[in-house]
Amino acid sequence: MTTAAAFFGDPEVLDELSVQYGYEIVSYIVPTVMAMLLVRGEGASTEEKLRIFHDDLRHSVSSVLQWMGDPDNLDRCLDRMIEDGIHRSREIFPAVDAFLEGRFDQFFQEISAEFRLPETG
Structure with a gap:
């Protein structure tokens, strides 16, 4: 079984995730x-102005990513x-909240019943 650390440490996974979720970093910098x-x-x-904007944004995003890549930072x-x-994820995804509160099995049973999904087990 692959651990989350191994999964997210895979360069191919990181290549895909960085592009997929990098927009969040950009959205806060814009x-x-x-x-x-x-x-x-x-x-x-x-x-x-548009040229300056794109140049500044490119430099700013690169700077933030370099800062994040510094092991000391x-x-x-x-x-x-x-x-x-984790706090943000709990607000967005009810399953995370249920998992962290130790009631994921109950949450999954409720969801399964609501969507008529067969329980695994």
Whole structure:
């Protein structure tokens, strides 16, 4: 059986996940880059503003990813990232909440009954 660590440590999996979920990092950076462009792009044409925006966004995202890849930064911040990620996941996915509260089996039975899924077992 593959562990989660082995699964997520596989370079092919990481290649796919980084592209699939990297949009979240970009989505949080976009408003900041836009706000900075208000000052930097004053007097520039729309076309020039878009070029500056894309250049700044590319540099900003690269910087964040490099920061995250630094082992010292990761060691310092990983616990908080994990706690924040678990909290967000619990808000989005009821199964995570049930699992962490020790009632996943009950949750799965309720879902199976609701969708008329056969229970495995």
